[in-house]
Amino acid sequence: GENVEQHPSTLSVQEGDSAVIKCTYSDSASNYFPWYKQELGKGPQLIIDIRSNVGEKKDQRIAVTLNKTAKHFSLHITETQPEDSAVYFCAASSGSGGGADGLTFGKGTHLIIQP
Amino acid sequence: DTAVSQTPKYLVTQMGNDKSIKCEQNLGHDTMYWYKQDSKKFLKIMFSYNNKELIINETVPNRFSPKSPDKAHLNLHINSLELGDSAVYFCASSQGGRDRTEQFFGPGTRLTVL
Numbered sequence: 001g002e003n004v005e006q007h008p009s010t011l012s013v014q015e016g017d018s019a020v021i022k023c024t025y026s027d028s029a030s031n032y033f034p035w036y037k038q039e040l041g042k043g044p045q046l047i048i049d050i051r052s053n054v055g056e057k058k059d060q061r062i063a064v065t066l067n068k069t070a071k072h073f074s075l076h077i078t079e080t081q082p083e084d085s086a087v088y089f090c091a092a093s094s095g096s097g098g099g100a101d102g103l104t105f106g107k108g109t110h111l112i113i114q115p
Numbered sequence: 116d117t118a119v120s121q122t123p124k125y126l127v128t129q130m131g132n133d134k135s136i137k138c139e140q141n142l143g144h145d146t147m148y149w150y151k152q153d154s155k156k157f158l159k160i161m162f163s164y165n166n167k168e169l170i171i172n173e174t175v176p177n178r179f180s181p182k183s184p185d186k187a188h189l190n191l192h193i194n195s196l197e198l199g200d201s202a203v204y205f206c207a208s209s210q211g212g213r214d215r216t217e218q219f220f221g222p223g224t225r226l227t228v229l
Contacts, residue, residue, distance in 0.1 A: 042223070043221050046219075049217065101163065101171060102163050103160065108157070
């Protein structure tokens with residue numbers, strides 16, 4: 001089955017600086033890579049996703065890059081703000097369940113924005 | 116309007132009891148999921164249902180049984196609760212098909228087994 005590794009487990013950056021979180025996956029059949037943000041006491045919320053036919057995607061201050069050959073993908077947050085503080089999860093999905101397959105998550109990164 | 120809702124939000128119970136968690140989505144999705152988040156915040160898929168049919172059943176004890184009365188509901192029944200079942204359980208939904216779409220997560224149910 002799929003295995004997703006995520007680093008770092010904790011990331012502390014100064015407000016206004018950039019943050020980068022990296023993930024690797026093991027199953028070459030994986031073709032969908034979402035990123036979720038989880039705030040304390042809440043469910044995960046999708047912030048951006050990328051499919052295997054795209055190398056990069058950007059949405060305002062957030063961008064995701066995908067390297068299929070190396071089987072890794074990264075989340076980039078620029079101009080970080082206090083409200084960016086949360087736990088971020090990367091995930092991968094292979095589509096083996098005909099579109100109903102679950103996501104395999106990384107272990108999460110606790111992002112701390114220092115004022 | 117709540118997209119994916121779960122009840123109860125908190126559940127505290129004794130070992131050996133049987134309990135249920137309910138999930139409802141009003142997004143018109145045809146696929147629903149249950150995930151377990153442990154104390155270290157690791158999220159793991161437990162089940163997925165597509166059009167009321169079980170698609171994924173990960174390595175989960177058979178004390179856990181999902182029930183889908185219709186496409187908008189996926190309930191989780193847990194029998195003979197054990198201490199290790201303590202976790203946060205999340206329901207999610209998405210629209211299935213080849214082009215996978217976003218999975219929307221509920222607010223979670225924190226289960227504590229004493």
